[in-house]
Amino acid sequence: MLPLARTSFLEIIHDLRFLRIDAYLSLCHHLQSCFLCACRMLRGNAGFSLFFEFLGSMLIGLRVSILASGSSGNITLLESETTRILVDAGLGKRETLARLAAVEREIDRLDAVLITHEHTDHCNGLPQVLGLWKSPLYVTEPTMDALERILPDTFRKRLRGVESIQAGQRFSIGDIEVHAFAIPHDAADPIGFTFRTNGTKVAICTDLGYMPELVKFHLRQTDCLILESNHDLDMLKVGPYPWVVKQRVLSRTGHLSNLAVSEFLSDPEGFDSCARYLVLAHISQENNNPDLARLCAEEALNRRPCESAFAGELLIASQRVPLKPLQL
Numbered sequence: 001m002l003p004l005a006r007t008s009f010l011e012i013i014h015d016l017r018f019l020r021i022d023a024y025l026s027l028c029h030h031l032q033s034c035f036l037c038a039c040r041m042l043r044g045n046a047g048f049s050l051f052f053e054f055l056g057s058m059l060i061g062l063r064v065s066i067l068a069s070g071s072s073g074n075i076t077l078l079e080s081e082t083t084r085i086l087v088d089a090g091l092g093k094r095e096t097l098a099r100l101a102a103v104e105r106e107i108d109r110l111d112a113v114l115i116t117h118e119h120t121d122h123c124n125g126l127p128q129v130l131g132l133w134k135s136p137l138y139v140t141e142p143t144m145d146a147l148e149r150i151l152p153d154t155f156r157k158r159l160r161g162v163e164s165i166q167a168g169q170r171f172s173i174g175d176i177e178v179h180a181f182a183i184p185h186d187a188a189d190p191i192g193f194t195f196r197t198n199g200t201k202v203a204i205c206t207d208l209g210y211m212p213e214l215v216k217f218h219l220r221q222t223d224c225l226i227l228e229s230n231h232d233l234d235m236l237k238v239g240p241y242p243w244v245v246k247q248r249v250l251s252r253t254g255h256l257s258n259l260a261v262s263e264f265l266s267d268p269e270g271f272d273s274c275a276r277y278l279v280l281a282h283i284s285q286e287n288n289n290p291d292l293a294r295l296c297a298e299e300a301l302n303r304r305p306c307e308s309a310f311a312g313e314l315l316i317a318s319q320r321v322p323l324k325p326l327q328l
Contacts, residue, residue: 061200061328062176064224067091067099069206069281070319074122076204076226077105080197083174086113086129087193087204090121093128099322110135112163112173117187117207118146127155136161138173140180142189167191181218183208186253194218200328202226206282209252211264220272223328226317227264229280229297230255231287239287255282258293262300268308273301277326278310281317290316 065077073090077100084107091099100107110133115123126147130137131154139147141164147155165171167182167189177196184190185207192205192215203219206228219225236246236257249255261280264270280293294316301310317323 061198062195062202062224064202064226064277064326064328065100065103065105066226066279066281066317066323067096067103068319068322069226069317070283070285071121072285072319073124074206074282075099075125077107078176078195078202079105080175083111083176083197084109085173085176085178085195086110086133086135088116088122089113089126089129090124092125093132096125096129096132103322103325105325107133109133112136112138114138114178114193115143115147116183116192116204117185117190118143118150119187119207120150122207123147123151127151127158130155130158130160134158134160136163138163138165138171138178140164140166140189140191143187146188165191179218181215183215184210184212184253186248186251192218194222202328206230208256209254210260211256211270216264216270220274222275224277224279224326225275226279226281227261228256228282229258229261229288229293230282231284232258232289232292232296235292236284236287241286249287255284258288258296261293262296264300265297265310266300266303268304271310273304273308273310273312275310276312276328277315278312279315279317279323279326283316283319285319290318 061080063079067075067077068091074088075091075096076087078085078087113126113129113135115126115137137159139162144162144164165180167180170177170179172178175197179194180191181194183192183205190207192203195202201222202224203222204226205215205219206226208215208228231249236249241249280297283290283293294314297314301314304310315323
């Protein structure tokens with residue numbers, strides 16, 4: 001039994017290290033979630049880093065590898081101890097394997113491929129990915145119809161099973177619970193996802209024109225939030241895009257600007273600041289740059305009240321190189 005009456009946090013850590021493994025693993029899922037919540041509240045404590053290191057070594061959470069993010073291709077790998085999920089397939093076979101090698105991941109199987117929507121930067125490599133790993137495809141019916149229209153015949157030939165999903169649906173893939181939610185974008189049926197396992201939550205939310213309250217709700221209590229910060233308004237207005245494309249990007253079914261993301265991050269009622277990792281993603285190569293996106297986000301986070309300060313790590317996902325894997 002843990003000595004909860006001790007006054008020294010570091011002494012409790014010492015005793016936790018000698019707790020029998022089977023006794024620890026018998027803790028219920030709810031208690032594990034409470035542990036993670038306590039960790040967030042203890043960020044200012046001298047023993048926090050040690051405690052989180054211990055807890056992370058005991059809990060089997062999620063590893064998140066953002067292999068590419070941007071208008072030329074999007075692909076993210078999520079792994080638990082027993083399950084592997086690929087979200088989007090915007091790169092070809094050779095480049096996908098090269099990105100996996102760059103983060104030292106060698107994948108012999110995939111349990112699922114999830115597609116957020118049918119735009120080519122999210123699905124162009126899907127036929128090759130399905131041929132390589134022969135995994136089931138999880139997709140909404142309108143998106144599936146669109147994929148069949150725009151992808152080559154090899155897509156249909158390489159399908160090994162299709163699981164039809166819809167916004168608002170919860171479903172499980174192995175030991176990972178997935179929740180799909182609707183996002184406002186100019187596609188057939190675009191969705192974002194949250195992923196949960198062992199008290200850990202990851203959210204992927206890119207390609208949306210604004211932040212509805214329902215989307216903000218789904219992004220709360222995340223340990224890793226991957227959020228679009230697509231363009232700088234001034235750079236877009238004077239940039240090379242035709243005016244019709246600029247109007248599309250700026251619309252409520254377009255993409256989030258740095259300003260829109262800043263407004264969300266600075267608002268304690270919107271962003272709850274629980275994330276250990278906040279990743280800015282889908283950054284335009286023509287109408288934004290990583291330093292500017294980071295600066296806007298940092299300025300917004302610095303405007304937050306002290307009692308809801310962000311104590312996690314702000315990261316930038318890249319189109320050209322994969323982000324270091326995030327272990328949760």
